[in-house]
Amino acid sequence: MSRSVFKVLDIVKKIKSVLVNNFEGINEKDILISSPPDIKLGDIAIPLFSLSKKLNFPLPDLAEKCIPCVKIEPFVEKVERVGGYLNLYLNREIVAREIIQQVLLQNVQFGSSFSGKGKKALIEHTSINPNASPHVGRARNAMIGDSLSRLFRFEGYDTEVHYYVNDMGRQIGLLVLISGEIENLDFNGILEAYVRANQRAENDPEFAKYGYDLLAKMEQGDEEVRKKFFKVTEMCLKGQLQVLKRLGVEYDFFDRESDYIESEELNKVLEVLKAKGALFIDEEQRLTVDLSRLGYTQEEGRYFVLRRANGSSMYGYRDLAYTIYKGHRGADEDIIILGEDHKLYLQQISLILSSAGYKPPVPVFYSYILLKEGKMSTRQGNVVLLSDFLDTASVLALKRVQEQCKELSKEEQNLIAEQVAVSAIRFAVLRVTPTKNVIFDIESALSFEGDTGPYLQYSCARIKSILRKYGKEVHDDIPEPFPVQQNEEWMLVRKISEFPFTVLNSIEQCNPSIIAGFALDLAHIFTSFYHTCPVLHVDEEEIKIARLQLCKATLQTMQNALYLLGISVPERM
């Protein structure tokens, strides 16, 4: 069921205002605009059921009255009533011209409504514990966050991306402890070291205690200990960032948790909580917030501990301080990407912040990536490391590139293979709505066939090939009228016209999968067009040019969509 709506032109807006002006007692919200289930039934559909009811006007009469109103010149060619629907047929040649023109004029900006102009967005994402190489499950956070960052930038927001470096805590303490025992510990050895440290802590209370002691010294600002923590976490962070960079994920700011051990402003917030009777020292000497005093109604999750009995801070304390800091950066949109396991936690800190007059960040939650065999577990060894996946995908892609692009240099071939590998993983993860679990199937993610990132790149490569073979620059002046002969051409135009709407929809819902779905639709329609409509092999020069322009507009739209997903488009593959 396609519900394409022509957003590029203001036809929808015009229809609404015309109807509102012609009928008393209705407003724009009463008028629904959708589109017919089949291209044969027209391009825009207006269901009249509720209008007829609201106006107390028999449906056939209402339809009769509406038909001349919505026949908006010169775009609407024909209006028909089918059952309770008013179906509008657009003038393909005029509408297509307008749309293709817009795409070619706006090129890399086509799709943006600039809704974020003059506004600022702050996005925090990824925050993988610096203790291991990231697996694809963890990377879902980074991919969603990165894609949203691209969306916000695309819409004109002044966007800053933050990475919160969790360089504290008992786990890191243990890691620092054991790193002192291993010579030349590097990023590759870190996971093993981490696992070993945890095992030892379980069996050796002495060792565990050292971990805590080290953490306490770190908190108290012991310079030497701080240096040790920094050294280990920095090495780990660098390694992780290298892998993430392969995916095209980058950050503007790295904020270290250890810089938020003490916060005067947060202490003032705590005074507010105290005044509300929400802050107390519990029976085990922990500094605790009783959220029920702030409006929290559940018993589960009612208490939120800020400091241990020995006075050391908990993650929640530091994160509250950090969140306050972020709030002062003046962002209109303050967004944080979190795994679904943080839902209650975020609710808790949001309650604390808002009860002291702060605006909490807007969370985007995502569910875990599962393997067919079940959950990913580092301990059980059934994880798919991001770097491993990229390596195998890249090798597989290289084989095909070597066959198909023999004339290219080795470096170019490698580059393309890497681009294909990245698109395979990014698309496989991003195409699924964040709130749903992703069942990750390595086999199909590596197949590059069907609804995959490489398929999208492939369809672009085909367009580029056509444009290359044409040999000349395809100019941007669109003929009037623009010839549209086949349904496939028209369907392409319709799909392209949806893109700005899709972008807005995606950013409103903070859901990149909407873009992914759009890219797939567009690619399918294009390949269908490709097989039915010859571009270079047509005699009439006007048709050839028009189709070349349609190809160019399709490519531009596809590249813009893929850019938002962090997928780059090779010239050939």
Added chain:
RNA sequence: GCGCCUGUAGCUCAGUUGGAUAGAGCACUUGCCUCCGGAGCAAGGGGCCGUGGGUUCAAAUCCCGCCGGGCGCGCCA
């Protein structure tokens, strides 16, 4: 136990916020490279949209109950 999320073809997922005949890909069957790139296209089979009620002109979509899956629930981060 309580709370949040989720259930659509054998499998992996869409379904533009309540609209017309529920759509793709994988897998299976059948065609299509002397023709702009077969990482492709065209066609076919395959559905009680978890289940039982309700709301209305209209429900995969909204509300309630039940069942299955994911996540969480006081010194982890």
